[in-house]
Amino acid sequence: MTIIEESATVPAPRAGDDKGGPLLEVRDLHVEFHTRDGVAKAVNGVNYSVDAGETLAVLGESGSGKSVTAQAIMGILDMPPGKIPQGEILFRGQDMLKMSAEERRAIRGRKIAMIFQDALSALNPVLSVGYQLGEMFRVHQGLSKKDAKVKAIELMDRVKIPAAAARVSDYPHQFSGGMRQRIMIAMALALEPDLIIADEPTTALDVTVQAQVMDLLAELQREFNMGLILITHDLGVVADVADKIAVMYAGRIVEQAPVHEIYKRPAHPYTKGLLESIPRLDHKGQELFAIKGLPPNLMKIPGGCAFNPRCTMAQDVCRTDIPVLHQVTEQDGTDLVGRGSACHFWKETIHG
């Protein structure tokens, strides 16, 4: 048996890496989709960053641009119709948008991996899970079919799939939903990437399995000291695992904060609305709060603050001026580290 020197196949870190800067930094990212009916502006100037070992939760309704941002980072946007007119995505200080297709492909899967929402459709139905897992090693590390299979079994063990060796030749449809999602996670973890993007990894699962899968993900993240971008609309999932939260609305980040502060004191009316719409046992019998109206049409986003038609606090200024992400401070003016709110009336929202 040959022992494969794993480290030999992984390229040495580029010069200037790990010099303090974040693992991944998204700067002023814009994504548009050019369709027959017009231009849909899905992402309109997103900024966020993730450090190694850190979990960023990106929160928002469907169509808020959270998945599109993730796909832009992965480089799996359909282009055309998609287009990135502006922005930078820095991975270890290098702008991935300026890289060649081949350079980006080498990063995908190996350095940045993605976990998709619906594992049943995201896994290839006609290939065995062992093949799909082993493919990572065969393509990126040039392992033989046999060695790749051994690695696949190890991976399945690692994500706690019972009887991994016996099930390695099974097909995705032969697994339960939770097990399938574990396989997705195993596939993303295969090459121990620096960053994992999980796009609603638990939405398709029932609640008990959700907790198991999230715990597993958090555990593996700690073990490998990976950065994690967790895309979700489930506020309950976020509270447990995330370090910081970015709330998105109509392709913009409307609020950014360390995880526990946002639950205590939201600084944006939209976040506030989201938190109030969580069913709570101590409010049993009362009417459940819901944010009025619908998310905006991305082809004609309202002028000013995109949230103004649905906002209870909206004033004239909200309809004309786009609010920047203000640094949020205490009432006495001391900075709240890492907090920002894109609302003209953040003071009133957080302190009022």
Next chain:
Amino acid sequence: MGRYVIRRLLQMIPVFFGATLLIFLMVNVMGDPIAGLCGDKACDPSTAAQLKKEFGLDKPVWQQYLTYMGNVFTGDFGTAFNGQKVTELMSAAFPVTIRLTIVAILFEIVIGISLGVVTGLRRGRPVDTVVLMLTLVVIAIPVFVTGLLLQLLLGVEWGVVKPTVQPEAPFNELLIPGLVLASVSLAYVTRLTRTSIAENARADYVRTAIAKGLPRRRVITRHLLRNSLIPVVTFIGTDVGALMGGAIVTERIFNIHGVGYQLYQGILRQSTQTVVGFVTVLVLVFLIANLIVDLLYAVLDPRIRYA
């Protein structure tokens, strides 16, 4: 799987008997088989009666059918009216037609699937539009027009190939006839593959494959094509049967002495034994091709399991 195959084989029995009975009846009902023997003139009544007795044609049809089927199972397909054994005709004709079919199927697979993949991945681009138009033209024009045109242009005008095929029918002479025979199916295979590829190209698992950092070629061949070929395989499989029996026009144009040619002769001369014999074998080919397609389906798509 084994049980499934046995069940399918058993199901073939009634289909086989039903189909052969129908052919037998039709050929008998269509006209007096003896009439064809004496050319354009009417036969001398005494000769006709003698021939009828000799071939057992004076007995009731059901009895004729039973006798015939009994003989078939002992490997005796009877004698054509010119005295040649039908089995001899078959052993001469089938190899030729099988070669022709192989050429045609290869054209369908190589050209049809390639064009389908290219157009499916480039929907709406000029390549796609041009190929789609061409397939429409090919489908719209009858095979005998395509055949005669190619024969005239390539064989007679430009002298690139021999206009007709030798009795031995080697592969190289069968290229143009094979292309003609395949043409319509080829166009369908292209369109089928195109649609299938275009549909699956947006599938989640293809996005996953890209996100895994696989090279584009691998994404297309291992992930996209594998899934997209399932309907195409079905079509090509059933087409095997259709091509073998349906080569009458092509074989006539290029003077290929295959199954189509023999069937044509048999029909023309009202040779019941030839027609029924050949069609019986074709029915079997059809049934077996269909069974293989269904089994292939389970190989290509593990979600389909036969119990």
